């Protein structure tokens with residue numbers, strides 16, 4: 458029986474092209490980021506799509522990186538929490554989470570921030586949620602924020618402060634937040 462061949466892929470992660478040779482095509486994107494690229498800001502909570510701790514943005518859309526195989530992302534643009542901002546130059550969502558204490562232990566926080574960042578882009582593009590009453594409403598209700606963030610769990614239950622942080626960014630025009 459022939460030995461399985463290595464799988465070579467190139468991901469653009471936080472603006473840098475990274476070529477990886479994976480001995481096994483079953484490596485998840487989450488494990489490739491954490492174990493191969495040492496980008497450990499993306500967290501592994503459940504490892505089966507239930508908690509959102511592993512959320513990253515791929516080609517502009519948020520995904521659970523634990524549910525996606527790295528080999529499916531050859532050529533893709535991936536943003537992790539390390540690429541969203543930097544110490545001294547935080548992204549608006551990162552700054553808002555600090556301002557509102559949107560965490561306790563912090564384990565879910567990278568996923569919350571990545572998900573919230575992409576979620577606001579979805580809302581601004583007019584994507585509905587199951588609680589959307591009026592897509593032309595000038596701002597997201599707290600119910601909208603909670604529904605759209607329902608894939609990101611927080612075991613510390615910091616939800617009120619998480620919603621407050623997201624609200625701060627949601628109520629800021631994108632050009633003002635940049």
Ligand code: FES
Nearest residue numbers: 502503504509523
């Ligand atoms: S670790 Fe991916 S959803 Fe929980």
Ligand code: FES
Nearest residue numbers: 561563611612613
């Ligand atoms: S801050 Fe602890 S799990 Fe969310």
